Amino acid sequence: MSGSLRPKPPKAGDTLPAIPRPRHGNAPKAPDADLAPDPLDALAERLDGFVAAAVHPDEVAALLESDGMTDDHIRLAYGRADSFALAEDLYARVARRHPAPQAPPAGARFAGLANCLLRGLVFALPGLAYVLAAPLLAGEPGRSGLPGGTVPLLAGALTGWVWNQALSHRAHTWLGLGDRPAAARALLTGAPPGALAGAGVALAVAAPGETPAAVFAAGQALYLAAATVLLVLGRERALLGALVPLAGAVPAFRWDLPDPLRIGLLLASLAATAVLAALALRPGLRRTAAGRGGPPRAASLPYGLFGLGSGLLVLHAGTGTTPVSGAAAVVALTLSMGPAEWLLHRFRGESLSRLRTLTTAREFRRAVTGTLVLCVGGYLTVLTALLLAATPLRPGAPRPELPDLLALLLVGAALWLGLLLQAFGAVLGAATVCLLAAAAQTALPGAGPAATGGAAAVLAVLTCVLLVRPTAHRP
Structure with a gap:
């Protein structure tokens, strides 16, 4: 092992250091049976590098279990009850030796920030399509006091969010396995049905007079x-x-444009996006792109449910005290996804750095909790700044009131913590909490801040319980 790097627990397919197995049967006896060497000493010597750099015995237990050591074998060979007991003994026998951390390269703290901001921009720019289409969709008031065409637009958007969130997870899983053609194949087979599903749902729920909105929703599903x-x-x-053609919506804030x-402009942007996506999917047409086995499709379902829950929370945030403040809240949340993604990377990077340098589990918990507080605070600060910047985009827009700002910050905290749990694989819990909060807001519109506040609190507790453990950050 390199002296400057912390030994990493093995991945699937890696070869562990040879773990000695006590001899049985006709093995030669030691010269003095009373002084026979303890097999645990030999095991500790073999795994010295791994155990010395561990922050918690659970890391050692994970290493033992990855080698296939069962509790029965541990009881027979080492006289310990299970892998956790054996790991605690090994952890106690080997002195902590953490290598000095390497100095981060210049600019490493902001590595990836530009790409994350770019993603935030491409998340937000499609909102200009609604500005361009607003006069085309105007009509009689719709159902439940909503503007005409709102129901098919929301139904199509939610369908797309759910489907594409699950599809993204499946494709990212293939990318994580190093099989880019298989990822393209998964997108090639999954994206068209998702577009059809979104368009079909929008058309199915459209009421008489909402045909223009349903057609726009179908284009939205394709996008x-x-x-x-x-x-x-x-x-x-x-x-x-x-998305450049959508910049033509900027003059539409002040002047009326011809239909x-x-x-x-809408069709040009949609066609360009579809063509570029088709070109990107060409590797998925190869015969070898199907992959073998692959991740189970059911594993992507919780990610789709999280997309539904988070999407509903964002839509509820758009129903602020005034339509203008609601629109500004949606713009701020959308633009904030870029900084949010960067802060997620920062949290993981800082946690891994602490895992390599700290010597006790208590120190690690304290450091990770501090990093979590800083990241959440940084995201909420960015979200506040974006809300204040987005509000004046429309002439005569009022400044956001304190209740609107607090409601938005609660939604933002719930979304960021949910994304963090999703990044660490705890997506089912995050999806459940977000769905319950969204359901409460749907059933009781006046309970919005209470529902999102409760969701943020529960997600904060889940985050603290799960992510302060060193094993949650094991590479």
């Missing part, structure tokens, strides 16, 4: 599918180029 392909495959800059121009 969501194509954008998912480009984002998963790392083509953010190509997607940004495809043919509005339609032309």
